[in-house]
Amino acid sequence: GRLENSGRITSASGATITTKGSIANSGTLYTEGNAALQSSEQIENSGVIAAKGDTTLAAADQIGNSAGAVIGAGVNTDGTIGTVGTLEITAGESIVSQGQTLSGGDQVLEAKAIDLTGGRTTASNLNLTASLGDINLTGATIGATGLLTAAASRTLRTDQAKIAAVQINPTAHDLSNVQGEIVQTGAGDLTITLPGNLDNTLGRIASNSNNLTLNAVTITNSDSRLEHAGPGILHIDAQTLQGDRGVINSNGLLQLAAPAVSLNAASTRAAQLSIESATLANRGGEIIQTGDGPTSVKATTLLDNSSGVISGNGETVLTVGTLVNQGGLLQAAGASLPGLRLAASGHMDNSLAGTIAAAGSAILSGASLDNTTGSITAGTTLEVNVANGLTNRQGKMAGNREVAIQAARIDNTQGTMGSVGSQATVTATAGEVNNTLGVIGAGAALTLNSLGLVNRDGRINEAGIAINGNDQALDNTRGRITSTGPADIRSGALDNNSGLIQTSAGSLNIDTHGQSLVNTNSGSQGGIVSRENLQLTTGILDNMAGYIGSSGQLGLKSGDIGNTSGGKLVSAGQMELTGSLLDNRGGEMISLGSVGMHLSGELNNSGSLIRSAGALDITAAGITNQGTQGLNQGMEGAAVTLAGALIDNRQGAIRAGDVVTLTASDKIDNSLGLISSANRLTMQDVNPANKTLAINNGAGTVIAGSALAIDSKSLSGDGKLLSRGDMTIRLTDDLVNSGEIAANGTAGISMAGGFSNSATVQAGQEINLTAAAIDNQAAATISAGKLLLQAGAGLTNRGLIDGGETLLAAATLNNLGTGRIYGDHLAIAATTLNNLAESGAAPVLAARDRLDIGAGTINNREHALIFSAGDMAVGGALDTDRRATGQGTTLNNNSATIEALGDLSLSVRNINNTNEHFSTRIETVSVEPVVEYQGGGSPNRYLEGTPDVYTYKDEALCLHTPDGYYGENWSHYNYDRTTSETKVATSDPAQILAGGNMAITADILLNDKSRIIAGGALTGDLGTLTNSEVAGERVITDLGTQTSVWRKHRKGRDGTGSSTTDYAPAPIIQAITLTPTVYQQNTTPTGSGARIAAHSGSSVAQPPSGATAPSVAIPEAFAVTPIT
Structure with missing residues (x-):
């Protein structure tokens, strides 16, 4: 049956307990002899089972030893452990011990699975066997003064455990030593060979053995330590070595063979190094040879040494597929020849402050090379040969003696490339050399051969320059190509953004063979500058914020030209431009001579300046001059002639000291703009017989000093048309004026369409306005010393029409509401005259001297007033002297007033003088x-x-x-x-x-x-x-x-x-x-009391704005700085 002991069982000679049931001991069972417990079921110990001699426990099921419990052999009566006493624990299923298993002699634990988690086990020799499962020593303390043998069918787990023995022989499918410690103190070889994996994460495996061998499918040494203190070989063989942040140290030779090796942030040190792998990752790690023999590292697929160190003291040979040395160090510290050999079948990446250094010579070869922010140096000669691209961005490639660098393409952006004391050769066999922010130089001769050159922020300095890029691009962005003599540059597309191409003496010729030239963002120290003549032959020219200047003549033959955002084209002599289109937005074009432009495309001068001391003659498909009313903006010249389908001067300024002539076929848009001439100003359709030109003067100003002439299909806007002399406007379409039309002399305005005025039309002398229909809206004014308005269909007035001699002729004349029509002599010819109240306001027709009306029907209603301060005559028509003649048909004076302070003549067949509100x-x-x-x-x-x-x-x-x-x-x-x-x-x-x-x-x-x-x-x-x-x-x-x-x-x-x-x-x-009706003579009437102020003449006070005299300054040449 079942045996339970919660008390104390002791024996002076020995004890043997055999049960068919289970044994449960929570008390003490101790014998000074041998102890043997056998159960057909299980044994559970939460107390003490111990013997001064041997102790044997056997159970068909499980044997458990709970935390705080003790199973011991060789235990003295005072509790100490002697030097003898064997402990054997055998279970048919499992052994689970969180307590202590102690023996002065050997100790054997056998079961299908063993779990000593958190327990403590000490023995002389310790043998652990798990026939079908794991040996779990997690958190346990295991010590053997002799041999420790651990054989697990599955996993040997030593996580967080402390294992120490003179000799260790582990056998398992897998070994897990996570946060554990396995230490062999003896010199015998330690071999750990596993068919599965070895996980030493956060753990330590240390051995004083002569040789240490680790063999597993995957070896994990992350955040861990592998320590080989012996003088022999540390041999590591695996499919995968995962050693990130780990330590591998050997006092002998490290032979590491694994297709996949990861030593990121790890430390690997050995007296000699031999590493063979397909991929080797040493990111942030160190692989250091501490001796002086050769070093060999092979990574046939990838060597990743980012931020890592691989260092040899002797000849150092690296054979790799792809090299990644970002921020890393590859070095041969010895001065032997050859010092460093690096052969890569693929790409070499030495970027991000990577360093490849040799105290002696260095030879590098590969498919391609990236040395961005890296350094490749040699104490003697340097040879670099790559089949494809070479990148040296912010890098350094230099030798103290001869340097030869060859690649298909070379990128030296912010890099330094050359020889300190000898000749250098830089060759790009299939592409460009990119020297952006870089320096290419040599102590002796420098040979540069490429299919294109990029010198962004770079420096190329010579006494005379002849560059031939074989029709390929030359990029000198922020770079300097300077010459103390003449320069001839022949290339493909040329980019001189913020760069300098300069001749301090001699002419400068640039030919891009029909490709683009970019000369943008020159600032105060860049651009294209010639102290003599300058000739540019290009495709597209982009001079955005650029400077192109010549002390002599400036010639430009180009495709599209961009001179935007502060760009300057200046010449102390004549300037002649031929091209497709010109974009001068925000730019300046200034010449002390004349300027001629012949463009097949459009010109855009928005926000910019084109100024000539002589004639400014521009022909283009379209001309845009928007936003040029500020200081040093607009188009200016002694005479300005512009011709194009479209002229866009919105918020712009066109000024001439003499004459302005604008000719267009599509549109002239002067919205919010200024077109000013000190003399004559003409805006005309290219085809006067069949006009298509539309002029928009919305809120703009057109002003002429002596004469303004407009001939177009249409004219619109709320701007100002001003002439200090005469004005002529001839239109086909309607004219809608919401601005100001004013002339000091005579204004002749005619159109086939209608005229609508909501603002001001005035002339100092005469206005002759002819339109299909005229609409003078409320608050609008038409005023002149002499006024002739003719509307074929109708004239409607809600504003003010005021003149001296005033004639209004229309089929229907409507003077409505707020309308006022004044004249010294006011003559009206109409089929129908309507003087009608509107919205509570009554209109006025008034003459200061005389009023003549020739109309078929006159309707004067609701307090409307027809008034003359002198005589008034009403008939059916006007004669040649603009006097009323004949007889009208109907006069309806309905609750309104017809009043003459002088004589009144009415000749109308039907007169209705009615009281509409009686x-x-x-x-x-x-x-x-x-x-x-x-x-x-x-x-x-x-x-x-x-x-x-x-x-x-x-x-x-x-x-x-x-x-x-x-x-x-x-x-x-x-x-x-x-x-x-x-x-x-x-x-x-x-x-x-x-x-x-x-x-x-x-x-x-x-x-x-x-x-x-x-x-x-x-x-x-x-x-x-x-x-x-x-x-x-x-x-x-x-x-x-x-x-x-x-x-x-x-x-x-x-x-x-x-x-x-x-x-x-x-x-x-x-x-x-x-008797409300009054029909009286010789009676002084009580009149309307109307008083009409005298007509006040108008004049254009605003003076025209002329052109400003141009000035140019060609900058002095910059000094040529030698390359160091």
Whole structure:
């Protein structure tokens, strides 16, 4: 059955316990002899099982030894461990011991699986066997003063354990020593050969053995240590060695063979080194030969030494597929010849401050090389030969003696390449040499041969320069190519962005064979500069923020030209340009001579300057001059001639000291711009017979000193058209003016379309405006000393039309609302004249001296005013002297005013002078109280207070009246008499007024409740005159009481009887006549009181803006700096 012991069992001789059930010991079982426990089931120990002699535990199932428990052999009675005593623990299934298994002699643990996690095991010789599973020694402390043998069918796990023995013989499929420590103190060879993996992560394997061999599929030594203190060989053989941040040290020869080796951030040191791999990663690690023999490193696929160190003291040979040495160090510290040989079948990457150095010679070969920020140096000769590209960005490739560098393409960006004291050869066999920010130099001769050259921020200095790039690109961005003599540069595309190409003496010729030339961002120390003549023959020229200057003549034959963003093209002599298009946005083109430009494409001068001391003559497909009103902006010359399909001067400035001529076929756009000429200014269509030109002057200014001429299809905008002399505008389409059109002289404006004005049109002398229709909007002004407006269809005015001699001719003339039409002599010719109120405002037609109207129909309504401070004549037409003649058809003067302070002549067949707002109402005119007396039977009534009308007392109250009535039967009336009459409630009479004589010729004259008044004679030839009158009535109404009085008889004295009733007789109605209509002569009329201010002449005060005299300064030559 089951045996349980929680007490104490002791024996002086020995103890043997055999059960068919389990054994559970939580107490103490101790014998001074041997102890043997056997169970057919399991043994669980949470107490002490110990013997001074041997101890044997056997169980068919599991044997457990919990934390704090002890199983021991050779345990003395005082608890110490002796030197003898064998401990054997055998389990049919597993051994699990978190407690202590201690023996003075040997110790054997056998089971299918062994778990000593957290336990402590010591023995002389220790043998652990797990026949089917793992040996788990995690966190355990294992010590053997002799041999430690551990054989696991699966994994031997020593994680976080401390294992120490004189000799260690491990056998397992896998070994896990994560954070564990395995130390062999003896000199016998230590061999760990595993069919699986060895994981030493954060662990330590250290051996004093002569030789140390590690063999596994994968060996992991991350953050770990492999220490070989013996003088022999540390042999590591694996498919994969993962040794990142680990340490591998050997006092002898390190032979490392693994297809994949990772030693990143690791430290690998040996007296001699031999490493063979396919991929070797030493990123941040160190592989250092501490002796002075040869060093051999092979990585047939990849050697990654980024930020790592591989160093040999003797001949150092590296044979690799691809080399990555970013930030790393490859060096041969000895001065032997050859010192360093590096052969790569693939790419060599020595970038990111990588260093390849030899105290003696260095020979490098490979498919390609990247030495970005790297350093390749040799104490003597340096030879570099790569089949493809070579990159030396911010790198250094130098030798003290001969240097030969050859590649298909070479990139020396920010690099240094050359020889300190001897000749150097730099050859790019199939591509360019890129010397961006670099230096290529030599103590003796320098040979540079390539298919293209990039010298960005680089330096190439010679006494005379002849560069032939074999029609390939030359990039001198921020670089310097300087010559103290003449220079001839022949290349393909040339990029001199922020660079300098300079001759301090002699002419400069650059030919890019039809390819581009970029000369951008020159600053104060760059550009293309010649102290004599300069000739550029290019394809596209980009001079954005660039400088191209010549002390002599400047010739440019190009394709597209870009001179933008501060670019300068300057010449102390003549400037002649031929090209496709020119983009001068933000640039400057200045010549002390004349400037000629002939472009097949467009010119864009937005925000920039083109200035010539002589003529500025530009022909282009299109010309743009936007945003050039600032200081030193615009297009300027003594005479400016521009021709193109489109001229765009939006917010721009075109100025000439004499004449400006703009010729275009598509559009001239001067929105917010300035076009100014000190003399004549012409804007014209290239084909006057069939005009297609549209001119937009929105918020722009066009000003001429003497004459402005515009001839186009259309003109629009809210800008200013100004001339200090005359002005001519000829258009095909409508003109919409919301700005200012002004001339000091005569302005002739004509168009086939309509004219709409919402601003100002004025002239000091005369305006002659002809259009299909004219619309002068509210707040708009058309004003001149002499004014002629002709509209084929109609003229509508809501603004001000004001002139001296003023003629308006239109089929229909509408003067509406806020409209005012003034003239000293105002003449109007129209089929229909409408002078109509609108939105509560009434218009005015007024003449200061005389008004003549020749119209078929005249409609003057709702307080509108037709006025003359002198005479006025209205007929059907105007004669050649602009006087009214003939007879009109209809004049409707509806609640409005026609007034002449002088004589007035109306010749119209039908005149309707009507009051459109006349109405009447019955008004009470008086209310009086009435008291009357009437004697009985008398027909007479007497008002109270009438003489002889009184009452007296004769027992009864009696009445006396003048008709002799004395009686006691009479009546007393007390009532109010109300009188009401028809009165005018509303009236808005029309008025035809003349301060002098008035003559009216009409078939029908209707003066309906209105006024026709002449201060002098009122004459006419009238068919029918109707002065409308209005019939009314007067109504008298009495309302009060009637009291009847009589003698009341009674015995004794009589009294007075009376009775009172309402008094309301029928009203009295009388016919009356109202007379609102006035038709009078020799009567001074009360007029409108209109006063028209005198016409004020206008003038253009703004002066034209002329051209500024140009100046140029060619910079001095920069000194040539030798290469060091």
